[in-house]
Amino acid sequence: MSQTPRTGTRTAVVTGASSGIGRATALRLAAAGHRVIAGARRTDRLAELARTPGIVCVPLDVTDQTSVDRFTEAVDRCDVLVNNAGGAIGTDAVADADIAAWQAMFDVNVLGVLRLTKALLPALIASGDGQVVTIGSIAAREPYRGGGGYNAAKHAVAALTRVLRIELLGAPVRVSQIDPGLVETEFSVNRFAGDTDAAARVYAGMTPLTADDIAEAVTWVVERPAHVNIDSMLVLARDQTSAQVVHRS
Template sequence: MSDTSAARPVAVVTGASGGIGAATARRLAAEGFEVVLGARRVDRLEAIAREIDGRALPLDVTDDASVAAFAAQVPEVAVLVNNAGGALGTDQVVDADLDGWRWMFEANVLGVVRVTNALIDRLEASGDGRVVVIGSIAGFEIYPGGGGYIAAKHAVSAVTKTLRLELLGRPVRVTEIQPGMVETDFSRVRFGGDEAAAAKVYAGMTPLVADDIADVVAFVATRPWHVNIDEVVVRPRDQASARDVHRAG
C-alpha cells in the first residue's frame, strides 16, 4: 500500500473478482478511491488488488459470519457498491428449483441487506456515505424462465427504495443502477458453465460490457454531496426491454 492511501476515501465493492465488480474496482481506484474488494474467489481478488493498490478480503454475502469478519476489517467506508449476486437457471415458476431460488434471494437480496447493515455506521460516520446497488432491469420487468431472478431483483429494488426513505435526513445517499444485457460471466453462471448457451444470449447483438456499468458507478460516486442519483437504467442500443432485442440477420 502506498503512503498516500490513508488520504483516499474508501470504497467497498462486493463481488469484485470479475465482471462488473472488477471493472468498478478499477474505475473507482482511477477516481482516487482506496478500494476494498470482497468476493469468494480470493486469488482473483488479490490479483486485481495488486493492480490497483487496493485490499482484497474474502467475502461470502450469503453468510452472516463472513460478512461480519469482512466488516471488522473495514474501519472506514465512504462508498459501498453492492454488486454481488447472480442468477441460476431458467426454470419456470411451476417447475421452480427452490434451492436455486433460495440462493438467488440470499445472494441478491439478503446479501445487500447484510453488507449494508454491517457497514452503515461507517458510511454515516464518513459524513457523505453512498450506497450503490447493482440491480437489473429484471427489477421492474418480467420474462418467461426468469421467475426466481426476477423476484429477487424486484425485492432488491424494493429494499433499495425503502432504504433511501429510511435514511432521509442522514448523510448517506442511495442509488440503484439497473443494467440490461451485459456480457460478463453472468450467463455462463446462469447456465451452469454452458458456453454455447451463454453465447446464444448475445448472438447477433452488441451487449454492454462491464466497463459501461463501472462508468455509471463512478459518475454516481463522484457527484457533489447535495446530488443523489436515485435510479439509472442502462441498456445496450440493441435492447428495448427484457424481451425486445434487435439481432442482426
Template sequence: MASQRTAVVTGASSGIGAATATELAAQGFHVVLGARRTERIEELAREIGGTAHRLDVTDPESVERFCAAFGPVDVLVNNAGGAHGSAPVAQAVEDDWRWMWETNVLGTMRVTKALLPRLVESGDGHVVTVTSVAALEAYSNGSGYTSAKHAESALHRTLRFEHNGEPVRFTEVLPGMVETEFSLVRFAGDSERAAKVYEGMTPLQAKDIAEVIGFAVTRPPHVNMDTIVVKARDQLTATQAYRHS
C-alpha cells in the first residue's frame, strides 16, 4: 500500500486556505496547515486529521521553524497573502505596501525555496500558488496589491522555467471575487464596506477555489495545469461585475 501523500497549505486559518486543507484531506492527503492564528488551524487540523504549525510567512525564522517541523512533502499550496488599504499611488501608505509585498511575494518565495528540494525528491511534487485576477490587471486604488500579485505571479511562472524537466509541477490559480475575509482585512475591519464588494452579485465561495486546487493536484503526473483563472459568472474584470437589482 502506498504511503499517504502530504500537502502543505499556507494561510490555512480561514477562507481559501481552510477550504483547501479540508478538500485535500478529503482526497486522502495528510495536510500540514500553516498560519499565524494557531487556535484556528489546530481546531481544523483536529477535524480533518491534519497537523497544525504556526507560520508567519513574513518572518524568515518562522518559515524555517515551520518547514523543519515535518518531513517529506508532495504538494505545496502557497495561499498566504492579502491586501491592505485602497489608496491611490499619490497617497500610498508604505507600511501597507511593505506588508503586501512581504506577505504575497517574499512569503511565497521563502516557503517555496525551503520546500522545493523535498518536492522534487518526492518524485511527483506540485507547487500551487494562489494569486488573483489582480495579477492580470491594474485598477485604480489597487496598485499596492496589484503590483504584489503581478510579482508573485512572475515568481511562480519563473519556477516553471527553472525546474522544467524535474519531477515537479507548477499551477497558478487566479481567483476573482471570492467571499472570504479578504475585503474585511483590506478595509481594516469595516464590514459594511467589505459587504458592498459583493453586493448584488453571486460571488465565488472558498470551496469553489479549493475544488479547483484539488482537481489540479490529482491529475496524472504528466498533466500540468499551468494557469487557472476562476471568476464568478457575474464578474467581468477585477473591478466590473453585473449587479442584480
C-alpha cells in the first residue's frame, strides 16, 4: 500500500530546549527541515539557540500555567510536540523523602507534560498528522535504589502517555515515549545540586549516550510514515543493561 507523502513544513514544539536532549532535538529537527518552536526557562541559552535558522525560541516554564498559556499563544501551528522538560532531584530513600522535592519532580515531569499536551492537543489534531513524543526514562520502566521520587514521576509519565495513546485511537495523532538510560548531559549535575564530582561518578568508566543520540531517535520516530506509531523505545548505552547494571572499565 503506497503512502501519501507529507507536504509542506511541519512545526515541532520542543520543551526543555535550552540544554541537553531538548537542545539537541531542536537542532536535529531543524536540520531535518522542521520549523521548531523551542521553549525553556533559561532565556540566555534560548537566545543562543534562536540564532539557528528554523528555530524560534519562546520562554517557557512548564510548571507555571501562566507561562504555558503565554507560550502556547505564540504557537500558531503544531504538528509535533516533544515533551522533554523534566529532571530529578536528589537520591533520598523513601524513608528520608523530601516532600517538596517530590512535588517539584511531579510538577515538572508529570504536570508539565500534561499542561503542554492538553494545551496543544487541539492543534495537533487539527494538523491532520500530529505526533506527541514524550521523553521518559529507564526509570519509567524499572525502579532503582535512590530514585524513588523520580521513579514514581516517570512511571506516572508512562501511564499518562499510554492513556493518551488509547484515548487518541482513531484520531490523526501518534503518541510515542522514548526512554533513555544513562545520557551524559546536565541531568546529573542538576540532580546533585551542582556537584560536578558526584555527577561525573555517574558516568565514570563507561561510555554513556549523548544528547544527540536521543535527538536522532526522536527525529527517526517523528519521521516515520503517518501510519507507523512507535509506541515506546528504550535506548541504552552498550555498557548498560538495566537501571543500575553498568559495565565500568
